[in-house]
Amino acid sequence: MQTTTEKESHYNHLEQMSVLEILQNINKEDQTVAVSVNKALPQIEKLATVVAERMKAGGRLFYIGAGTSGRLGVVDASECPPTFGVPFDWVVGIIAGGDGAIRKAVEFAEDDTEQAWKDLSAFDINDKDVVVAIAASGTTPYVIGGLKAANQNKIVTGCVVCNSGSPVAAEANYPVEVVTGPEFLTGSTRMKAGTAQKLVLNMLTTAVMIRLGRVKGNKMVDMQLSNNKLVDRGTKMVMAEIGVDEATAADLLKKNGSVRKAVDFYNQNR
Incomplete structure (x- = not known):
């Protein structure tokens, strides 16, 4: 053809x-x-x-x-x-x-x-x-x-x-x-x-x-935190979602491994 x-x-x-x-x-x-x-x-x-x-x-x-x-x-x-x-x-x-x-x-x-x-x-x-x-x-x-x-x-x-x-x-x-x-x-x-x-x-x-539910709003809430740029982005996303300071957001992110899990953990334990 x-x-x-x-x-x-x-x-x-x-x-x-x-x-x-x-x-x-x-x-x-x-x-x-x-x-x-x-x-x-x-x-x-x-x-x-x-x-x-x-x-x-x-x-x-x-x-x-x-x-x-x-x-x-x-x-x-x-x-x-x-x-x-x-x-x-x-x-x-x-x-x-x-x-x-x-x-x-x-x-x-x-x-x-x-x-x-x-x-x-x-x-x-x-x-x-x-x-x-x-x-x-x-x-x-x-x-x-x-x-x-x-x-x-x-x-x-x-x-x-x-x-x-x-x-x-x-x-x-x-x-x-x-x-x-x-x-x-x-x-x-x-x-x-x-x-x-x-x-x-x-x-x-x-x-x-x-x-499949892998996005919330317009954010990549399940992204892998594989470098400092993404950790920083994730921290800002957590701050914006639940209104905590940067240190708290970074700690939640580190302990939970993703933006979605960090936000869910905070909302379940507040």
Whole structure:
């Protein structure tokens, strides 16, 4: 199939542009990404809704992808525990070629139609879970094979792709198609397509975690206190929530381990 992500760039003779011209034109293209994501909101809503329902019932969210798409899934999954205080295995990112492919491309890993299901099976995946394939082109054999196997095993499937009418979307129960068009650098889908995928994954897991009760007001009350900046932020959140001084808030936070637990402990023992 002819994919718009692989079409010729609207720009030519890039090597003749000044640095400023290169940056201005990349930025011009980037400004179209949020508009493309906006058009896909109804699809994102359906996917986020079913993921939240499945996770409330004890299921997990699995991302599968290759190259940039796989890395983006790993990033989003790895950020859920520190941001929302959830177990590390609630959201799992799997990349074709294994974790080593996060740093260094593994040749032809994305062409193996059998490996994604093997990778998923290592986590004892079951019909409570959801598998979301991430593929800019929508043609990656690794994720197509993974979706087909998941469907055969009655597992809910979704995808995030950047072309319309793709083989990946055809396999997904809940496809999200964000059509980003040609890249500034022809075929370099780490650019607009990658940005669009990152935006969608941000929206997906944030919406899901809010629905799971992992946010209060607009605060990350379950975030892991893994550095001084976050401890300071948490202390200020406790101060604002229950009206105590900084020393008291810091002590409550240290003893209870999270903003939510610190506030609950204070309210239960006042």
